[in-house]
Amino acid sequence: xxxxxxxxxxxxxxxxxxxxxxxxxxxxxxxxxxxxxxxxxxxxxxxxxxxxxxxxxxxxxxxxxxxxxxxxxxxxxxxxxxxxxxxxxxxxxxxxxxxxxxxxxxxxxxxxxxxxxxxxxxxxxxxxxxxxxxxxxxxxxxxxxxxxxxxxxxxxxxxxxxxxxxxxxxxxxxxxxxxxxxxxxxxxxxxxxxxxxxxxxxxxxxxxxxxxxxxxxxxxxxxxxxxxxxxxxxxxxxxxxxxxxxxxxxxxxxxxxxxxxxxxxxxxxxxxxxxxxxxxxxxxxxxxxxxxxxx
Amino acid sequence: xxxxxxxxxxxxxxxxxxxxxxxxxxxxxxxxxxxxxxxxxxxxxxxxxxxxxxxxxxxxxxxxxxxxxxxxxxxxxxxxxxxxxxxxxxxxxxxxxxxxxxxxxxxxxxxxxxxxxxxxxxxxxxxxxxxxxxxxxxxxxxxxxxxxxxxxxxxxxxxxxxxxxxxxxxxxxxxxxxxxxxxxxxxxxxxxxxxxxxxxxxxxxxxxxxxxxxxxxxxxxxxxxxxxxxxxxxxxxxxxxxxxxxxxxxxxxxxxxxxxxxxxxxxxxxxxxxxxxxxxx
Numbered sequence: 001x002x003x004x005x006x007x008x009x010x011x012x013x014x015x016x017x018x019x020x021x022x023x024x025x026x027x028x029x030x031x032x033x034x035x036x037x038x039x040x041x042x043x044x045x046x047x048x049x050x051x052x053x054x055x056x057x058x059x060x061x062x063x064x065x066x067x068x069x070x071x072x073x074x075x076x077x078x079x080x081x082x083x084x085x086x087x088x089x090x091x092x093x094x095x096x097x098x099x100x101x102x103x104x105x106x107x108x109x110x111x112x113x114x115x116x117x118x119x120x121x122x123x124x125x126x127x128x129x130x131x132x133x134x135x136x137x138x139x140x141x142x143x144x145x146x147x148x149x150x151x152x153x154x155x156x157x158x159x160x161x162x163x164x165x166x167x168x169x170x171x172x173x174x175x176x177x178x179x180x181x182x183x184x185x186x187x188x189x190x191x192x193x194x195x196x197x198x199x200x201x202x203x204x205x206x207x208x209x210x211x212x213x214x215x216x217x218x219x220x221x222x223x224x225x226x227x228x229x230x231x232x233x234x235x236x237x238x239x240x241x242x243x244x245x246x247x248x249x250x251x252x253x254x255x256x257x258x259x260x261x262x263x264x265x266x267x268x269x270x271x272x273x274x275x276x277x278x279x280x281x282x283x284x285x286x287x288x289x290x291x292x293x294x295x
Numbered sequence: 296x297x298x299x300x301x302x303x304x305x306x307x308x309x310x311x312x313x314x315x316x317x318x319x320x321x322x323x324x325x326x327x328x329x330x331x332x333x334x335x336x337x338x339x340x341x342x343x344x345x346x347x348x349x350x351x352x353x354x355x356x357x358x359x360x361x362x363x364x365x366x367x368x369x370x371x372x373x374x375x376x377x378x379x380x381x382x383x384x385x386x387x388x389x390x391x392x393x394x395x396x397x398x399x400x401x402x403x404x405x406x407x408x409x410x411x412x413x414x415x416x417x418x419x420x421x422x423x424x425x426x427x428x429x430x431x432x433x434x435x436x437x438x439x440x441x442x443x444x445x446x447x448x449x450x451x452x453x454x455x456x457x458x459x460x461x462x463x464x465x466x467x468x469x470x471x472x473x474x475x476x477x478x479x480x481x482x483x484x485x486x487x488x489x490x491x492x493x494x495x496x497x498x499x500x501x502x503x504x505x506x507x508x509x510x511x512x513x514x515x516x517x518x519x520x521x522x523x524x525x526x527x528x529x530x531x532x533x534x535x536x537x538x539x540x541x542x543x544x545x546x547x548x549x550x551x552x553x554x555x556x557x558x559x560x561x562x563x564x565x566x567x568x569x570x571x572x573x574x575x576x
Binding site: 013021022024025026027028029031032033035036038039040042043045046050094097098100101102104113115116117118119120122124125126127128129130131132133134135136137139140141171174175193203228231232234235238239249252253256262265266272275276280282284 | 344351394454
């Protein structure tokens, strides 16, 4: 026994207790860890492996090569990115002013407006998609109203195409943009704006040089969440796109349901996962993970 | 019109200069809420064409939903799908809530290095594209003959509900002073007793909200259900999706109305719980 140990006779015991504590806390997370490992890590890992198995059962890049050469796949990639980028931009253009507006209201009024954002957030995705289908169809409410008002003479086609898909997706994604953005804007110290004003900045200048830069982390978090969710979107484009808008997730699904082609589906899934992963990695460098989880 | 000259911002902007923002914002809020509600009047229409506003009213689509076996060629599995969805959602509460709560408790108390490694893994079900999770589960469940079973659905839905439970309970525990538990333990309580008698009563509202959200997540889940459910165990969202792909059946308007009532009811309960908890602080 060294002198130091003699001076602190409990040291070892305490260390042991502390180690036990740590083990207990880790143990509490084990069921969760087990679920995620068994139901995500292993299955997705297995798909990853399948994506490198060719038709003859040997290891090959066949699935990826076919994907890169096929015009159909390239079109699907382009559609996926086009729809995702457009949805994200439209959400930002609509969501930023709304979040700003809410952040300027008193808490009470902001909470009332917040209900307006949360109701669609918690209404079933399928219900909202169905509602848009009803509204936008040829004999739907929107066409009828436009005809009655004399804006158009013939009903126009706004569903079962890109337009319909975009309308539905923006409606579904908007809350995902507004929630982190609003939280960020609320946290901005309003005295900074007063300071800018008292130093002679016009309201416009105060907004662009003080408020806007401070709101960027929230905006960025919102944009990235929306974009990532759009990339993997399935239900809304499947219903509102009417078979004309084919996004990556739909192709994965049809590869399995119709062609039982696990290799092709897995390869496409892996590409989707890698793109998502890269975006989320950049996101985690730009904004803290807590903010991303804050929905 | 003096109210137009009222200041509405720290930078002395008057209301009339900002009227466009007010009008724009209320318009967007209107567009966020109202489109989903349009299915409610539709569901009471007598016509099988979706005309708005309906010319005649009836309850036939609700009858179709509740008593479809009376209809000759209609779907007759709406009720069965609803029961499956309810069963799965309730079981999901009992799987996702305890697992998520335990993990949140463990994460809050463990050192930050372990947390940094585990947290991204734990929220991965929210981050990995859900279609990939779904086909992965499908492949996995085929090996264990879990496709089309209640257990398979509960496992899949718990997987997507757990991160939400984790985040809600985690943030509740972060605002909670863990020293209270230490006090109880120094007075001789075991860790479990300290948790049950000191911590649990103070975070119970968060746990209740988390379990309601787990219920709603499961009840609304579509994509995992599309792959994992099947046979006699189709969920309501799966049946709706498959029906929507083929035709616009007004029965879906009736079901949608019921779903809106359920989810807004739960949302109101969650908000009330939140208010109660805020008042307590």
